[in-house]
Structure formats: structure tokens, C-alpha cells
Amino acid sequence: MKGFNKRYLALIVAGAMGLAGCGSDGKDGEDGAPGEPGPGPNPPVTEMSEVTNITMISHAIEEGQVRYEFEITNEEDKLVEGLVKAEAKFAELTDKGVVLNRDGVIGGYTDSSKEGSELTSLGEGRYEFVAAMPAVTASSEGIVWLRVGGDSSTQIARSQPLVVDKPEMVHTSATETCYSCHVDYSTSSQRHASYTAINVEGDVDFVAGCLVCHNNVSRAEESGGYANATLQQIGHINHQKFEKDFTPTNCYTCHAEPVINTSIAGNGCNDCHTSDSAATQAIAANSDFDAREFHAKSLLIGLEERQTIRAEHSTTLSAIYLNEIGEYCTDLKLFKGEEMLDIEALYADGTLSYASTYLHAYNNESIVGRESRTYTESYNGDGSKTFCHSTLDIMAPQIMASSRVTFKGSNWVDDDSKYGVSFTSYSPVTERENLANETEYDRRHSVTADSCTTCHNNETNYHKNGSYTEGGLDCVACHNNGQDRSSANSAPGFGPMVHSMHWGVGASAITGEPNSATQLNAENCVACHADGIDLYAIPNQFIRAKAFHNGDSTKMASPITANCFACHNDDSALNHMVQQGGSIDEEVVADWYTQPTSESCATCHAEGKSYGIEKFHVFER
Numbered sequence: 001m002k003g004f005n006k007r008y009l010a011l012i013v014a015g016a017m018g019l020a021g022c023g024s025d026g027k028d029g030e031d032g033a034p035g036e037p038g039p040g041p042n043p044p045v046t047e048m049s050e051v052t053n054i055t056m057i058s059h060a061i062e063e064g065q066v067r068y069e070f071e072i073t074n075e076e077d078k079l080v081e082g083l084v085k086a087e088a089k090f091a092e093l094t095d096k097g098v099v100l101n102r103d104g105v106i107g108g109y110t111d112s113s114k115e116g117s118e119l120t121s122l123g124e125g126r127y128e129f130v131a132a133m134p135a136v137t138a139s140s141e142g143i144v145w146l147r148v149g150g151d152s153s154t155q156i157a158r159s160q161p162l163v164v165d166k167p168e169m170v171h172t173s174a175t176e177t178c179y180s181c182h183v184d185y186s187t188s189s190q191r192h193a194s195y196t197a198i199n200v201e202g203d204v205d206f207v208a209g210c211l212v213c214h215n216n217v218s219r220a221e222e223s224g225g226y227a228n229a230t231l232q233q234i235g236h237i238n239h240q241k242f243e244k245d246f247t248p249t250n251c252y253t254c255h256a257e258p259v260i261n262t263s264i265a266g267n268g269c270n271d272c273h274t275s276d277s278a279a280t281q282a283i284a285a286n287s288d289f290d291a292r293e294f295h296a297k298s299l300l301i302g303l304e305e306r307q308t309i310r311a312e313h314s315t316t317l318s319a320i321y322l323n324e325i326g327e328y329c330t331d332l333k334l335f336k337g338e339e340m341l342d343i344e345a346l347y348a349d350g351t352l353s354y355a356s357t358y359l360h361a362y363n364n365e366s367i368v369g370r371e372s373r374t375y376t377e378s379y380n381g382d383g384s385k386t387f388c389h390s391t392l393d394i395m396a397p398q399i400m401a402s403s404r405v406t407f408k409g410s411n412w413v414d415d416d417s418k419y420g421v422s423f424t425s426y427s428p429v430t431e432r433e434n435l436a437n438e439t440e441y442d443r444r445h446s447v448t449a450d451s452c453t454t455c456h457n458n459e460t461n462y463h464k465n466g467s468y469t470e471g472g473l474d475c476v477a478c479h480n481n482g483q484d485r486s487s488a489n490s491a492p493g494f495g496p497m498v499h500s501m502h503w504g505v506g507a508s509a510i511t512g513e514p515n516s517a518t519q520l521n522a523e524n525c526v527a528c529h530a531d532g533i534d535l536y537a538i539p540n541q542f543i544r545a546k547a548f549h550n551g552d553s554t555k556m557a558s559p560i561t562a563n564c565f566a567c568h569n570d571d572s573a574l575n576h577m578v579q580q581g582g583s584i585d586e587e588v589v590a591d592w593y594t595q596p597t598s599e600s601c602a603t604c605h606a607e608g609k610s611y612g613i614e615k616f617h618v619f620e621r
Contacts, residue, residue: 047082049074052149052159056200059164063138068129079125085151086119087111088131089212092142093167097216100226108133141167143212161197163205174256175206180454183524236271242516247458249301251292259291302411306459309407309421317403319428319438327388330401342383354406354465357387361396362429364539365442368593369394369482401427402477404465422465424474447471451528484544491566492545499566525617532619535602548584557584558597
């Protein structure tokens with residue numbers, strides 16, 4: 001018998017069947033009806049999570065209870081089975097604001113282990129939680145809160161708190177206004193950071209997450225709220241501990257929406273005002289007012305006046321020129337809108353407290369020192385003021401000037417020019433050997449314009465006629481690469497000084513105690529550096545550094561090292577910087593500002609590198 005390879009035999013059989021089919025003269029029948037879809041693959045399910053995510057399906061406020069239906073997944077988006085713990089809170093909206101009473105009189109809080117509450121698995125990661133809250137009715141309104149997981153008998157992590165629902169305008173402050181300073185409270189080491197809540201879309205709902213416990217009514221009151229400290233007390237009173245140029249009466253800083261209060265003796269107002277205070281009597285007749293506008297316009301506070309002065313005025317400073325006797329001069333002009341004002345007359349009537357200039361040496365887009373410390377001044381018929389310097393000290397190849405003008409305002413206090421409204425201008429840069437050769441003043445300034453005024457919000461100055469506007473650009477006139485300020489022995493220049501004054505040794509240099517900036521997470525650089533940091537863009541130029549050496553003016557520091565050491569100031573950190581070519585104690589030489597540094601920090605730490613700065617600091621919100 002002839003043998004066949006099995007593969008060929010299969011082909012012969014298939015071919016024969018095909019021929020048989022082709023030989024048929026019948027017609028194809030009608031297509032049958034589509035069948036029911038199959039059950040599909042089972043979704044992946046687990047009983048473990050390192051991160052537990054809640055997806056709400058529905059919720060209902062019912063008589064004596066709040067009902068939740070939800071699904072949970074883990075960090076790999078797998079459905080999670082085996083949940084045995086759920087927690088619920090309901091802070092009810094009352095005529096006094098939001099209240100969650102610990103005795104169960106108003107609102108309610110419970111968990112799945114409490115009598116009357118029940119957590120039921122509906123299969124494939126879905127659950128129903130009926131939270132017993134006897135005081136709740138079907139008509140109740142308030143903040144609905146849920147949190148699951150965290151029981152020691154399972155491997156399911158405790159979820160982030162979830163604000164399931166809340167009434168409109170239940171609070172007038174916002175996550176954005178709080179996070180302008182706090183950036184991301186959940187990542188900080190501050191109190192209750194793990195209670196930072198999100199909403200059902202996954203966005204942070206910081207205020208509602210706090211308000212669910214820190215209610216509008218204190219626990220100390222009859223039928224009071226959950227915590228002793230109300231949320232408005234935290235905002236109005238606790239923030240007054242911010243030492244420098246922050247005023248809680250600039251209500252716009254925190255309150256994104258109008259604050260309508262119908263009772264001066266009510267919640268919020270009585271945190272600061274007693275019922276018999278002058279402020280209370282002044283507005284007692286008003287039944288409806290926006291507290292933000294009221295405080296801003298108060299003459300006792302002077303905020304609107306200072307804002308108006310700043311909005312209406314500006315200054316300009318001319319390029320440096322030689323007068324007829326060979327002095328280096330610059331002209332200062334003050335404007336209100338388009339109208340040029342008379343500086344001499346405003347001095348005479350007490351409107352202005354200061355109007356002066358500095359002459360600077362300039363190199364590599366950096367101010368490298370004061371070119372002259374003596375000058376003569378004169379007033380001109382057009383209202384401008386001229387300053388002339390007979391000699392130059394540094395004799396740098398380029399020179400420029402800066403000016404400051406300060407308005408007193410009605411709340412003026414003669415204390416180092418802290419309480420005025422100041423304006424700073426920078427002249428064009430000129431070549432010393434050819435003053436006709438001008439370029440616009442430029443300096444790398446890597447912070448946002450509102451990075452200082454977000455916190456320092458009272459529209460005044462830090463000191464010496466230097467305001468907080470434009471990200472502290474005023475301060476650069478004195479705190480620059482070459483001015484060599486001690487700055488309370490914090491750190492040199494501008495950037496390093498700011499870093500140290502907030503989170504380095506400078507944070508306790510003024511009072512001996514850490515200032516309130518240390519309550520913020522120093523890793524959240526985005527609060528000031530919203531556009532990130534380009535280490536390659538930092539000029540390769542030393543900074544005079546007596547601030548690091550207890551007043552020794554013979555030392556200078558490389559720029560990246562100076563900025564980093566301002567916060568990372570232990571021996572180990574400095575040793576690492578020095579090994580990469582950085583320095584804080586190079587000897588100053590005559591032409592120090594032309595000498596290149598040897599630091600190579602950007603090689604590893606520039607953004608995008610394996611050890612990029614963004615991997616250790618936060619530059620995105």
C-alpha cells in the first residue's frame with residue numbers, strides 16, 4: 001500500500017471536499033440571527049493594593065443614613081476584592097455653616113464596624129456601604145465624604161479621602177488659593193497631610209477636605225462641630241503667625257469668591273472682631289456686604305490705597321550720559337499714567353519719602369557691584385530729578401543705574417522704609433568707553449512675577465524701599481553678584497539669600513526661631529519657579545560671598561553651589577558640590593567677575609538628566 005505524508009493527505013481531503021462543494025447547484029441559505037454576545041474575559045481582580053482608588057457609582061442621602069455604591073481599583077488598575085473597611089462622614093450645612101457634631105446631633109460619621117452600618121461586596125470590585133447616621137434626613141445637604149481600606153486584616157491600602165459631593169458655594173476659599181503657597185499639602189510633613197481630599201474627578205479638593213472636620217462652628221460651642229479649630233480660625237488667626245508683610249485682611253489672597261456675611265457677630269468675623277469693636281459698629285447697619293471689598297477699602301488697613309498708588313504710577317530712568325563737566329549722570333522721571341509728575345513738589349508736600357539712584361558695574365548680564373557711592377542731585381523744570389557721579393570705583397566695561405521712588409501713603413511709618421509703596425527702575429546698559437553704545441538691561445530672573453506677593457500680600461516693602469513686586473526684582477539692585485551683602489549671614493546674592501531666608505540658616509537668623517516659611521514644603525520649588533530651572537542658563541560667574549563667611553569679604557562662591565548650599569548646608573552636601581567643582585570660599589581677585597567657575601553641576605542635575613533637579617524638587621503643580 002502506498003503511504004502518504006499526513007500533511008499532504010490533509011490537503012487532498014480538503015481539496016476533495018472543496019470540489020464536492022463546487023459541484024453542488026444548490027443555493028446558500030439566509031444568514032441566521034446574530035447570537036447573544038459571550039460573557040467576555042473576566043476583568044483582572046486582586047486582593048492587594050498599595051494605592052487604593054475609589055470610583056463612585058452613586059450615592060444617596062436618606063433618612064438616618066448615607067448610601068454609597070462604588071468600585072475600587074489598585075495602582076495597576078486591577079479591581080480589588082476583599083474590602084472589609086469603609087469610613088463615612090457627613091458635615092451638614094446649617095444656618096451657622098457646615099457642622100459635623102461628635103455626639104451625632106448634626107451630621108454624622110461612622111465606619112463599617114459600627115452598629116447599623118454595613119459594607120456589602122457586590123462582586124468584581126464593587127461595593128455598597130450603608131453608613132448609619134441617625135441625625136441625617138433625606139433633605140439634608142452637606143459635604144459627603146468617603147474613605148476605604150486600611151484594615152490590618154487585609155493588604156488593601158487606605159485610600160485618599162474622597163469628597164463625594166458638596167453644596168455649591170459651601171466655601172469661598174479654593175484649592176488654588178491655598179495651593180499657591182502650600183502647592184501640594186498631601187506630600188508635606190505637616191499635620192493631617194494624609195487627609196488631603198480629592199473629588200470624584202480625581203482633582204484635589206483641599207478646602208472641602210479640611211472643612212469636613214474643621215467646621216464653621218467650633219467643637220467648644222453647644223451642638224458644635226468636629227474640631228475645636230474652625231476652618232475660618234485656621235485661615236484668619238493661625239496665618240497671622242506669618243511674620244513678614246502678610247496681612248489676613250487682604251481677603252482676596254484666600255477667598256476666590258465673594259464673602260457675603262449677614263452678621264458681623266457671626267462665624268468668621270468674630271474670629272477677629274468683638275461685638276463692641278469699632279469695626280463692628282461701623283458696618284452693623286449693613287445687612288449684606290462682601291467682606292473682601294470691605295477690608296480692602298478700610299482706611300485703617302490702607303490696602304486699596306497702596307494698590308491704587310501702585311497701579312497708577314510708574315518710573316523711568318535714563319541711560320547714563322556725561323554732563324558738561326564729565327560726570328556720569330542719569331535722569332529719574334515719575335509718572336501717573338501718561339502724566340509726568342514733579343518729584344521736587346511731591347517731596348516738599350510729604351507725598352514722597354525717597355527718590356534716589358545707584359550706579360552699578362555690569363558684566364555678563366549681572367550687576368557686579370556699586371560703581372560709585374557719592375553723587376550730587378538736582379531737580380529739573382520738567383519735574384525730573386538728575387543724579388551725577390564724578391568718579392567710578394570698579395571701572396567695569398559696562399555700567400548702568402537703578403532707581404527707587406517711595407510714596408508714603410496714609411499708613412506711613414518711618415521704619416526703614418518698610419511701609420511705603422516703592423517703585424524700582426533699571427536704566428539701559430552702556431559701554432563705559434562709549435556711552436552711546438546702549439543695550440537694554442537684562443538679568444536672568446527665574447521666578448514668576450507674583451511669586452513674592454502671593455504670600456507677602458500687604459503691598460508694602462521688605463526694607464530700604466525694596467518692594468516684593470516682579471518676583472523681588474527690586475531687591476536685585478542691592479542683593480546681586482557683587483554687592484556682597486551679609487544678609488544676616490544667610491547667603492549671598494539674590495537667589496541664595498532668598499533660599500536661605502526661607503529654608504536655610506537665614507530662616508532663624510532674624511528672631512532666633514524658625515520662621516513660618518519652614519512650615520511649607522521646601523521641595524515645592526514651583527511656588528516661585530513655575531517655569532522650572534535651567535541650570536545651563538545660569539551665568540558661569542562667581543558671587544561675592546561674605547554672607548557664608550561671617551563678614552569676610554575676601555571670599556566668593558560659584559553660583560549653583562551658592563544656591564544649593566543655601567538650603568543643603570551640611571558638610572556632606574558641601575563636599576559633594578566641591579567634588580563637582582563647586583566652591584563657596586574662592587579668594588576674590590581684582591577682576592573676579594570675569595573669572596569662570598569650575599562647577600559641573602548641570603552635567604548630572606540639569607532637567608532631564610538621570611539625576612535631574614526635577615527628580616528631587618517639584619516644578620509642576
